[in-house]
Amino acid sequence: MHSLSAKNLTLGYGENIIIDDLDIKIPKGEITVFIGGNGCGKSTLLRSMARLLKPKNGSILLYGDEIAKMKTKEIAQKLAILPQSPVSPEGLTVYELVKQGRHPYRSLMKKWSKEDEEAVTRALQSTNMLHLKDRAVDSLSGGQRQRAWISLTLAQETDVILLDEPTTYLDMTHQIEILDLLFDLNEQKGHTIVMVLHDLNLASRYAHHIVAVKDKKVYAQGKPEDIITCQLVHDVFQMKCNISCDPIFGTPVCVPHGKGRSIASL
Ligand SMILES: Nc1ncnc2c1ncn2[C@@H]1O[C@H](COP(=O)(O)OP(=O)(O)O)[C@@H](O)[C@H]1O
Numbered sequence: 001m002h003s004l005s006a007k008n009l010t011l012g013y014g015e016n017i018i019i020d021d022l023d024i025k026i027p028k029g030e031i032t033v034f035i036g037g038n039g040c041g042k043s044t045l046l047r048s049m050a051r052l053l054k055p056k057n058g059s060i061l062l063y064g065d066e067i068a069k070m071k072t073k074e075i076a077q078k079l080a081i082l083p084q085s086p087v088s089p090e091g092l093t094v095y096e097l098v099k100q101g102r103h104p105y106r107s108l109m110k111k112w113s114k115e116d117e118e119a120v121t122r123a124l125q126s127t128n129m130l131h132l133k134d135r136a137v138d139s140l141s142g143g144q145r146q147r148a149w150i151s152l153t154l155a156q157e158t159d160v161i162l163l164d165e166p167t168t169y170l171d172m173t174h175q176i177e178i179l180d181l182l183f184d185l186n187e188q189k190g191h192t193i194v195m196v197l198h199d200l201n202l203a204s205r206y207a208h209h210i211v212a213v214k215d216k217k218v219y220a221q222g223k224p225e226d227i228i229t230c231q232l233v234h235d236v237f238q239m240k241c242n243i244s245c246d247p248i249f250g251t252p253v254c255v256p257h258g259k260g261r262s263i264a265s266l
């Protein structure tokens with residue numbers, strides 16, 4: 001069974017259709033990355049999969065159940081989403097932020113429990129944020145802040161984690177730090193991870209499965225080594241490129257053409 005799938009999915013805002021009659025299957029226990037040009041609908045698609053946006057047509061299934069018919073808490077116990085560029089209230093501490101991840105397990109009758117506290121501590125430990133738990137989120141560096149938000153999604157203890165551009169605005173070291181963290185969560189704990197990334201080379205290196213979105217549809221989906229081609233980059237990003245093989249990982253590496261100070265001819 002797929003952890004998450006969409007059938008005949010049409011999404012849009014008002015009259016504006018963004019995703020049209022799309023079918024998608026997210027493999028369980030794998031890392032899936034959505035790629036595509038700016039404004040092609042990656043965030044729209046991700047948000048709909050967390051039921052933050054109601055489809056105009058079609059359905060989304062989470063472990064075979066239609067999310068449209070599920071209770072919000074039930075979805076939140078199975079799926080967590082980290083939106084693009086999240087903002088926390090001024091002065092909120094890391095601990096207070098991560099505590100919110102336990103919301104799906106709370107009720108009016110149920111007090112903050114030992115399990116809640118342990119889940120928060122585990123989440124902070126796995127992102128190496130425990131020592132920063134009393135710091136205000138808005139006082140942290142970009143990489144630390146992103147780790148705080150990821151801790152929030154981990155405290156939710158869901159199998160499926162959706163992340164919209166978790167590495168944007170981070171320097172190279174911190175991009176790799178976040179992607180390594182997500183890689184370990186997938187390898188060691190079997191989380192199904194779905195994320196939007198802009199860097200095709202990092203997407204090819206970390207993803208088991210890539211979904212390329214173009215013209216309201218899935219242009220291609222599959223293993224990076226099977227689908228990342230010059231033709232795909234040309235059609236999806238309108239860019240000529242060379243594709244070679246990463247000398248360390250063996251995964252596809254895309255070198256875009258365009259201008260530059262060339263000391264070799266293409
Ligand atoms: N809340 C909204 N209301 C109206 N239009 C939106 C809204 N959010 C996104 N859009 C539009 O939907 C299209 C897809 O946006 P988005 O899903 O954010 O693209 P991506 O994440 O691929 O860059 C864009 O044209 C954008 O302007």
Ligand SMILES: [Mg+2]
Nearest residue numbers: 042043044084
């Ligand atoms: Mg987006």
